Amino acid sequence: GDSVTQMEGPVTLSEEAFLTINCTYTATGYPSLFWYVQYPGEGLQLLLKATKADDKGSNKGFEATYRKETTSFHLEKGSVQVSDSAVYFCALSDRGGGSQGNLIFGKGTKLSVKP
Amino acid sequence: DVKVTQSSRYLVKRTGEKVFLECVQDMDHENMFWYRQDPGLGLRLIYFSYDVKMKEKGDIPEGYSVSREKKERFSLILESASTNQTSMYLCASLGLAGGKLREQYFGPGTRLTVT
Numbered sequence: 490g491d492s493v494t495q496m497e498g499p500v501t502l503s504e505e506a507f508l509t510i511n512c513t514y515t516a517t518g519y520p521s522l523f524w525y526v527q528y529p530g531e532g533l534q535l536l537l538k539a540t541k542a543d544d545k546g547s548n549k550g551f552e553a554t555y556r557k558e559t560t561s562f563h564l565e566k567g568s569v570q571v572s573d574s575a576v577y578f579c580a581l582s583d584r585g586g587g588s589q590g591n592l593i594f595g596k597g598t599k600l601s602v603k604p
Numbered sequence: 605d606v607k608v609t610q611s612s613r614y615l616v617k618r619t620g621e622k623v624f625l626e627c628v629q630d631m632d633h634e635n636m637f638w639y640r641q642d643p644g645l646g647l648r649l650i651y652f653s654y655d656v657k658m659k660e661k662g663d664i665p666e667g668y669s670v671s672r673e674k675k676e677r678f679s680l681i682l683e684s685a686s687t688n689q690t691s692m693y694l695c696a697s698l699g700l701a702g703g704k705l706r707e708q709y710f711g712p713g714t715r716l717t718v719t
Contacts, residue, residue: 533696533708534710578646590635591649591662594648
């Protein structure tokens with residue numbers, strides 16, 4: 490079945506460092522891909538999404554590109570801030586075209602940014 | 605803004621008790637979901653509902669049941685709580701817009717401890 494694998498954390502970075510969180514997926518068909526963020530004590534929020542190959546999702550300085558050839562959707566940010574400390578989840582939906590139905594989540598990567 | 609609320613942020617119950625977790629959304633969404641979140645396992649789907657009185661099993665329905673009597677409310681029921689049901693429970697809702705499903709909106713979560 491469909492699955493998502495993301496790098497295990499925790500990841501600890503200094504402020505202004507470059508961030509990459511790796512995410513790869515296995516799916517039949519053409520899934521949509523998502524990154525969710527969970528700040529301490531809160532629920533999940535959609536951070537960005539991409540609905541087809543070569544799409545780039547971006548939000549709040551974060552970016553991820555849908556790479557069909559490598560089945561990847563790595564999350565990047567050029568300069569992290571303390572306020573980016575959170576748990577990040579990669580997810581896929583087997584409904585294409587930007588719609589969501591049931592989501593399959595990776596296990597989450599905890600990011601801690603030190604001042 | 606979409607609001608998804610959950611009845612409790614923290615709950616402590618005893619083994620064998622019947623437990624009700626309530627979720628309410630205020631955007632007239634058709635689809636609602638219950639997940640549990642555990643360290644190292646990510647989010648796993650317990651049940652979902654795509655309409656009033658309709659329900660579908662997710663990946664880990666054993667030991668749980670659900671109720672959707674009104675569109676805005678989706679309840680998760682632990683018939684006889686056990687210690688292995690100690691977890692964070694997240695509710696989400698998803699609405700139709702322009703014929704496409706949109707993003708899932710999450711509640712803040714209920715941290716349930718079963719002693």
